Amino acid sequence: MPTPLVVSEVRKSFTMHLRGGLVLPVVDNVSFSLKAGECAVLGGPSGVGKSSILKMLYGNYAIDAGQILIEHQGRLIDLASASPREVIEIRRTTLGYVSQFLRTLPRVAAIDVVAEPLIARGEAAATAHDKAAELLGKLNLPEALWRLPPATFSGGEQQRVNIARGFITDHKILLLDEPTASLDAANRAVVVDMIAQRKKAGTALLGIFHDDDVRARVADRIIDVSAFSARKTAA
Amino acid sequence: MNAEQPLLKVSNLSRFYGGRIGCLDVSFDLWPGEVLAIVGESGSGKTTLLNCVSSRLQAQAGRVEYRMRDGRLRALSDMGEAERRFLMRTDWGFVHQNPADGLRMTVSAGANVGERLMAVGARNYGQIRDTAVDWLERVEINTDRVDDPPRAFSGGMRQRLQIARNLVTAPRLVFMDEPTGGLDVSVQARLLDLLRGLVSDLGLAVILVTHDLAVARLLSHRMMVMKDGRVIEAGLTDRVLDDPREPYTQLLVSSILQV
Amino acid sequence: MSAIEGIARTNYAYLDEQTKRMIRRAILKAIAIPGYQVPFASREMPMPYGWGTGGVQVTAAIIGPQDRLKVIDQGADDTTNAVSIRAFFEKVAQVTVTTHTREATIIQTRHRIPEAPLGEGQVLVYQVPIPEPLRFLEPRETETRMMHALEEYGLMHVKLYEDIARNGHIATTYAYPVQVAGRYVMDPSPIPKFDNPKMDRSPALQLFGAGREKRIYAVPPFTEVKSLDFEDHPFTIQHFDKPCALCGSTHSYLDEVVLDDRGGRMFVCSDTDFCEERREAGHVGELGVPA
Numbered sequence: 001m002p003t004p005l006v007v008s009e010v011r012k013s014f015t016m017h018l019r020g021g022l023v024l025p026v027v028d029n030v031s032f033s034l035k036a037g038e039c040a041v042l043g044g045p046s047g048v049g050k051s052s053i054l055k056m057l058y059g060n061y062a063i064d065a066g067q068i069l070i071e072h073q074g075r076l077i078d079l080a081s082a083s084p085r086e087v088i089e090i091r092r093t094t095l096g097y098v099s100q101f102l103r104t105l106p107r108v109a110a111i112d113v114v115a116e117p118l119i120a121r122g123e124a125a126a127t128a129h130d131k132a133a134e135l136l137g138k139l140n141l142p143e144a145l146w147r148l149p150p151a152t153f154s155g156g157e158q159q160r161v162n163i164a165r166g167f168i169t170d171h172k173i174l175l176l177d178e179p180t181a182s183l184d185a186a187n188r189a190v191v192v193d194m195i196a197q198r199k200k201a202g203t204a205l206l207g208i209f210h211d212d213d214v215r216a217r218v219a220d221r222i223i224d225v226s227a228f229s230a231r232k233t234a235a
Numbered sequence: 236m237n238a239e240q241p242l243l244k245v246s247n248l249s250r251f252y253g254g255r256i257g258c259l260d261v262s263f264d265l266w267p268g269e270v271l272a273i274v275g276e277s278g279s280g281k282t283t284l285l286n287c288v289s290s291r292l293q294a295q296a297g298r299v300e301y302r303m304r305d306g307r308l309r310a311l312s313d314m315g316e317a318e319r320r321f322l323m324r325t326d327w328g329f330v331h332q333n334p335a336d337g338l339r340m341t342v343s344a345g346a347n348v349g350e351r352l353m354a355v356g357a358r359n360y361g362q363i364r365d366t367a368v369d370w371l372e373r374v375e376i377n378t379d380r381v382d383d384p385p386r387a388f389s390g391g392m393r394q395r396l397q398i399a400r401n402l403v404t405a406p407r408l409v410f411m412d413e414p415t416g417g418l419d420v421s422v423q424a425r426l427l428d429l430l431r432g433l434v435s436d437l438g439l440a441v442i443l444v445t446h447d448l449a450v451a452r453l454l455s456h457r458m459m460v461m462k463d464g465r466v467i468e469a470g471l472t473d474r475v476l477d478d479p480r481e482p483y484t485q486l487l488v489s490s491i492l493q494v
Numbered sequence: 495m496s497a498i499e500g501i502a503r504t505n506y507a508y509l510d511e512q513t514k515r516m517i518r519r520a521i522l523k524a525i526a527i528p529g530y531q532v533p534f535a536s537r538e539m540p541m542p543y544g545w546g547t548g549g550v551q552v553t554a555a556i557i558g559p560q561d562r563l564k565v566i567d568q569g570a571d572d573t574t575n576a577v578s579i580r581a582f583f584e585k586v587a588q589v590t591v592t593t594h595t596r597e598a599t600i601i602q603t604r605h606r607i608p609e610a611p612l613g614e615g616q617v618l619v620y621q622v623p624i625p626e627p628l629r630f631l632e633p634r635e636t637e638t639r640m641m642h643a644l645e646e647y648g649l650m651h652v653k654l655y656e657d658i659a660r661n662g663h664i665a666t667t668y669a670y671p672v673q674v675a676g677r678y679v680m681d682p683s684p685i686p687k688f689d690n691p692k693m694d695r696s697p698a699l700q701l702f703g704a705g706r707e708k709r710i711y712a713v714p715p716f717t718e719v720k721s722l723d724f725e726d727h728p729f730t731i732q733h734f735d736k737p738c739a740l741c742g743s744t745h746s747y748l749d750e751v752v753l754d755d756r757g758g759r760m761f762v763c764s765d766t767d768f769c770e771e772r773r774e775a776g777h778v779g780e781l782g783v784p785a
Contacts, residue, residue: 316644317645320644320646339652341631342631342652342656343660345655345659346652346655346656349652349655350648350649350652351648353648353649353651354646354647354648355648358723359724359726360658360724360725360726360727361726363655364655364659381659382659382660
């Protein structure tokens, strides 16, 4: 089975220059890999660095040492040393991310927010909008909201827009940062179902789920982040 | 056009004002369709850099090379004044912070948009006017204002008109100097949204100077942080803003007011 | 020569020889670069700016005792300005003056080109108030010079575009911009656009002098002079509904003359010499009297 993501000996700390150069270690020696068609879940107590790991894997946080190898269009690329341009390209076609919060844009309608990643991949606008509508329908977002900018939506509504946006493309790797946190049971079930479908389609998923029930239903394996905790090592 | 080759190559660009540094030893590449934000506080050299790259200001050292429409990379310093000015009004655009600097305030909106077309030889009034009307629509200006001078326009409309005036010749590279500066917040949001749409629809490469990090986050793929004329940090926009490495960048990011 | 005579004599044609030489050099350069505005050290003349100081200096630099000078103001030989300048050169250059276009070797003009076709060997000297055709939209001299140097003339069409946008047609009726020899865009001085076609490939030498603005420019004989326009709004000249009331001419530029305070008016040739010649040849308009 292909391994689209390999994380090897990654170290991350924050240097707080505004506080006299205080160094906050986050994680050290993070090593794991992700197979196509599996969903791994990052586990461990709050503050142990789970969200930071997802952000590093997405190129959102820089790392101090190590490699993040991603299989991108038949080539293995180290995200940690890739140029910004390569990172953008990898995000466009290979690496998807559903963040915890939606960063809303003024005046952009929910359906356009969802369709955007597909259009960026060259899909016709009409097809992308059909697919966006289908996903928003599946996630039970009232149709009256589709044409409105999501800035005024509730947390749960915004999260569903965010999930639809993340799932609309067929990225080979998908990172999920608590996608079900503010959803009700019915919509949680929809998301669980969507994850199962993506697994079947061969997507490699890595997520953070605080809901035990959801975690139990989607996780093939738990990666214990406490093992990489730099603070524990330092202590 | 080959997207695998940079559109613009800037190497070791420096500019001094007497003994003071304007910008020092700046190098970067820009690819087609890429939006690069240059951020920093007033006096950090970002506008100097923008003006040197766009050859509105002469750099004292370094090179700026541009890939012409025929695919050849040419140093701007090797071009004659005529060729450089032709490039600036066809394949390039420049959006000023103050629309009055980029518009002819006494002639109609239609003529403002049509000027670049006429400058490259368009001689059919009807076609020029149709194109101008079309562009007013694209920048959300009521087309019945086509014969009004920009003096009669609001600040936001003037800025949108300036953008239309620049984009009418389908440039591949647009320089923007604080395009949303001096506008009300609600007007700013509309302009940003419009710019975002145009940039991605037209596949424009943009060098955007701004001191507003929110504008940089919204519009740019990549950013460079300048301080005292030097580039002190560069990278993917969300990486620089969410995980700033340099002391000055951390100060800049931590100074944003959260709304 | 008596002592008094020696003191009283001025230089031939008023200007001193060094000045005339300087102006001739500017004229030669202007002829060599058709339509290009050559700066020159314009002198104080014994008349105010706006009365033809540029044209007078050009005429003074090229005139000789053998010349026959005609001076017109808006086509007429008998207006104050024309009479004064003619008298001035009669006095300072001992030159023969004439009102007949065909007889003149030098014709100094304000705002008209004579109706009678000019021939080889004739020189038409225009008085120019504002020589820069781009000034309307670009106030900076440094910038307009650059635009001329780089042939950036889009702005000229912006002016015409504005005309059409405001009036539905190109409403510029005088000082209508032209392009000379396919290169420089030039202000033809405030002549009616009716006269523009006469400049094109004229056998006469055309010289332009702007005294206040200190510029001289020229159109050499047989040079192409094209009026700027749009494909869908081509250049046209004015047409008059009526013929000249005095000579019946249907192909000359007419002035409106108010006859009384009850709305009575007539249209007559602005070129007085042309009108008189026609009447002498037997042409009569509806208000004219047979010669």
